Amino acid sequence: MVLDSATPANRGRMTGFYQLSYMLGLTISPIVGGTLTDTLGFRPAVFACAALTAAGLAIAWLFLPETRRNPAPATAPPHMRLPSPAALIRAARHLHPQAAIAALIYLSIFFVSNGVLMSTISLYLARRWGSTVAVAGLTVGVSSLAGVMLASRAALGILAGPAAGIVSDRLGTRWPVALVAIAMAAAGFAILALPGTVWLAFAGVALVASGAGALITAIAALTGDLAAGSRPGAAMGALATAGDVGSAAGPLVAYALATHIELPSIYLGCAALLGCVCAAALAASRREGKRI
Numbered sequence: 374m375v376l377d378s379a380t381p382a383n384r385g386r387m388t389g390f391y392q393l394s395y396m397l398g399l400t401i402s403p404i405v406g407g408t409l410t411d412t413l414g415f416r417p418a419v420f421a422c423a424a425l426t427a428a429g430l431a432i433a434w435l436f437l438p439e440t441r442r443n444p445a446p447a448t449a450p451p452h453m454r455l456p457s458p459a460a461l462i463r464a465a466r467h468l469h470p471q472a473a474i475a476a477l478i479y480l481s482i483f484f485v486s487n488g489v490l491m492s493t494i495s496l497y498l499a500r501r502w503g504s505t506v507a508v509a510g511l512t513v514g515v516s517s518l519a520g521v522m523l524a525s526r527a528a529l530g531i532l533a534g535p536a537a538g539i540v541s542d543r544l545g546t547r548w549p550v551a552l553v554a555i556a557m558a559a560a561g562f563a564i565l566a567l568p569g570t571v572w573l574a575f576a577g578v579a580l581v582a583s584g585a586g587a588l589i590t591a592i593a594a595l596t597g598d599l600a601a602g603s604r605p606g607a608a609m610g611a612l613a614t615a616g617d618v619g620s621a622a623g624p625l626v627a628y629a630l631a632t633h634i635e636l637p638s639i640y641l642g643c644a645a646l647l648g649c650v651c652a653a654a655l656a657a658s659r660r661e662g663k664r665i
Contacts, residue, residue, distance in 0.1 A: 388534075476615040487620040562577065
């Protein structure tokens with residue numbers, strides 16, 4: 374719906390602010406949920422969340438306008454069904470080359486950021502510093518420190534998304550922003566692989582978070598550019614699926630490897646993966662430049 378309402382001149386900005394809303398929800402919801410649970414109890418808190426969701430559905434149903442420029446008929450044909458696997462494969466074969474690269478980048482950043490880093494940061498801190506760590510003269514439990522790092526990750530994503538969208542709109546192309554964002558995330562994982570202080574670990578997480586937030590916005594806007602005038606809903610659905618696959622696969626791969634190798638080596642592997650992704654993005658950006 375955001376892409377339906379956007380134009381090439383403001384698509385990055387609108388995608389960035391959509392990303393801001395999403396990340397803000399992720400930041401607020403654990404705090405509100407925990408407060409409701411402590412105040413009301415678990416079941417009343419769940420009922421309150423259900424009521425809030427129902428209110429959102431009612432608002433969307435009654436007041437949210439149709440954004441598609443050529444909406445389908447109100448009544449779908451009775452033979453309309455979900456696409457078969459064969460139809461999905463045929464659609465994938467006709468996917469724009471740059472859209473395929475964008476989906477690969479999207480999968481990769483969710484794999485390393487939402488998947489690997491989020492699931493292993495507590496284990497990383499515990500293996501490196503034990504159950505507690507000294508920060509600014511205070512003794513802090515590693516679980517609390519991991520929570521602070523993940524909260525700062527969400528906050529940085531909130532800031533990086535709109536900024537990346539605005540910059541990509543002004544440049545008139547998304548690839549330079551994507552390349553810088555990939556490089557930032559790769560540098561963050563490389564820093565996490567180094568021995569050092571807890572502040573160095575904070576810096577690594579901050580770079581990964583900022584790069585991921587900027588990259589997600591740039592890639593979503595790029596996909597919208599490529600799908601403009603055709604089927605943006607299908608394109609964004611494919612992009613979301615790629616992100617979900619990356620997020621789900623990341624923890625499985627990380628913990629399978631963590632039984633055999635140290636986490637710094639896994640993070641170094643994430644940096645190498647992002648380096649390969651950066652090379653693919655650079656090749657795609659050069660092809661776009663030649664067409665221009």
